[in-house]
Amino acid sequence: xxxxxxxxxxxATRYKKDGSVVYRMNKPMTxxxxxxxIVVLLMVLLLVGGIAFSxxxxxxxxxxxxxxxxxxxxxxNSWFQDEWKFAQMAADEYxxxxxxxxxxxxxxxxxxxxxxxxxxxxxxxxxxxxxxxxPSIKMKADQNGLKVMSxxxxxxxxxxxxxxxxHHMGISAYQIxxxxxxxxxxxAQKRGWDLSKTGVAxxxxxxxxxxxxxxxxxxxxxxEMGFPKERVYKGxxxxxxxxxxxxxxxxxxxxxxxxxxxxxxxxxxxxxTIGGVRALEGNGIKSENIIGVGxxxxxxxxxxxxxxxxxxxxxxxxxxxxxxYETAENMYKWIAQGIEPPLLIETSGVVMYRxxxxxxxVEMGLR
Numbered sequence: 001x002x003x004x005x006x007x008x009x010x011x012a013t014r015y016k017k018d019g020s021v022v023y024r025m026n027k028p029m030t031x032x033x034x035x036x037x038i039v040v041l042l043m044v045l046l047l048v049g050g051i052a053f054s055x056x057x058x059x060x061x062x063x064x065x066x067x068x069x070x071x072x073x074x075x076x077n078s079w080f081q082d083e084w085k086f087a088q089m090a091a092d093e094y095x096x097x098x099x100x101x102x103x104x105x106x107x108x109x110x111x112x113x114x115x116x117x118x119x120x121x122x123x124x125x126x127x128x129x130x131x132x133x134x135p136s137i138k139m140k141a142d143q144n145g146l147k148v149m150s151x152x153x154x155x156x157x158x159x160x161x162x163x164x165x166x167h168h169m170g171i172s173a174y175q176i177x178x179x180x181x182x183x184x185x186x187x188a189q190k191r192g193w194d195l196s197k198t199g200v201a202x203x204x205x206x207x208x209x210x211x212x213x214x215x216x217x218x219x220x221x222x223x224e225m226g227f228p229k230e231r232v233y234k235g236x237x238x239x240x241x242x243x244x245x246x247x248x249x250x251x252x253x254x255x256x257x258x259x260x261x262x263x264x265x266x267x268x269x270x271x272x273t274i275g276g277v278r279a280l281e282g283n284g285i286k287s288e289n290i291i292g293v294g295x296x297x298x299x300x301x302x303x304x305x306x307x308x309x310x311x312x313x314x315x316x317x318x319x320x321x322x323x324x325y326e327t328a329e330n331m332y333k334w335i336a337q338g339i340e341p342p343l344l345i346e347t348s349g350v351v352m353y354r355x356x357x358x359x360x361x362v363e364m365g366l367r
Contacts (some may be wrong), residue, residue: 005213011075041052066096068331069116070324071109071299073153074319075102077271078298079320080127082366083151086126086324094332099124106133109232113140122335123147123301125327131156131209134163147334149341155209169327169345173210176349177217177266180293183351184218185225187291187313198339199260201250201276203267205240214295218266231331233257235276239334240268242299246275254283262289263311270294270301270315277304277311287311297352305357316349320363323347 053278070087072080078250084100093097099121102337103109109128116139123146128137141148151172155163189199202219205211223229226307233256235249246267254260263285273294280290289313294301297317304312328340361367 022182038167064120064122066094066122066332066336067099068096068118068328068335069099069101069112069121069125069126071103071112071126071128072330073102073104073127073129074241075104076099078300079269079296079318082128082298082320083127083324086321086365087328090325090328090332094329096167096329096332096336096338106130106136109133109137110140112149112185113137113144113146117144121146123331125149125150125151125331127152128155134166137164138163147331149327149331153208156209164343167328167330167341167343168325169347170210171349172346173213174217176295176316177214177219178221178352179217179349180214180266180295181218181221182225183293183314183316184266185222185227185289188262188264191288191291193262195227195231197260198227198231198262198264199253199257200227200230200264200266201253201280202234203237203249203265203272203276204234205237205245205268205272208268211240213250213325214268215266222264231260237267237272243271243272243275243278246272247279248275250276250279254280254285263291265290265292265311266294267268268295270296270298272299274304274312285311295349297349297357297366301352302357302361305352305354314351314353317352317360317364318362319347319351357360 072083074080088098097151099116099119100110101115102125103112106129109126126137126148128134128150131153135157138148139154149167149169151168154170155166157163158286165274200222202215219232233253235253237244237245237249243345250265256270263280264275265280267276269274274290277290277292281287287309292312294312294315297315301312302313304310305315333339334341350360350364358367
């Protein structure tokens, strides 16, 4: 950049010689302020103008209604229905608009983020249909100026590790799995089962880290408590969180191990475990010879616990209220008040049996 010379004034001296006039220009005199002072003045003006613009922008943002998206991978699942219900409670309490969107695949996720930006939302919470979409979701959120939090299933980066720079609320999946394993073993001990005649239908969906952590936790715990590891039979499911997946995988296991008299059943969630129990019962295994323990404590699990006797013994109730209400509350405070939530919040579970599920549901705000 070329700077103009400072303003100067010239003093002219007039001489008369032989009737003529001669002008000589003396040394110029600087008029006004120096270049350094001009630069300082301009910087001050820019700073004051920037502060004023920032304050005006903040005031304008405060005037805009807060809109928060809540994206889930399986809107028909009762767990996500509960999350939406509790998130709406937070929206009603704090006075923001909750935008609920079902996003069962990656294309719909990215489209939903653009949709939220078009609606002038300021942030969103998401349970992604694929944890490997994490980097794309974060990039899309940043491009649209949206804050993002994951819930339930944590984003995974290109290196296969959790994306620790994205705010997340979830459970300690491995510890929940161990809770399942302990519940099953205590019941088997109570019934006096011969473990040499017992098999495990471990219904897996290992492409989802949360699922693998839960089933690994359950397996590790029952082995620690004396169950023979060689009698743990893995049944990979084609889908996560569905009865059909559990049903089909368990049918294959029953056909492969006809000598098993007693069965343990566990998986990622209630739906898949109940599908496994249904398959066992359909293959002639008596309900009293099955111990199935699920995870989530959804309506399907509750309907099983309402029955006098089934192979479904218990469920670990997760904190749907916290996952819905608290994530929405945290996002609102982050947007409206500038209060950033912790990067990681882990919740725990409570085991519900036939003899205590009603009381637990009331305590957790679900009834």
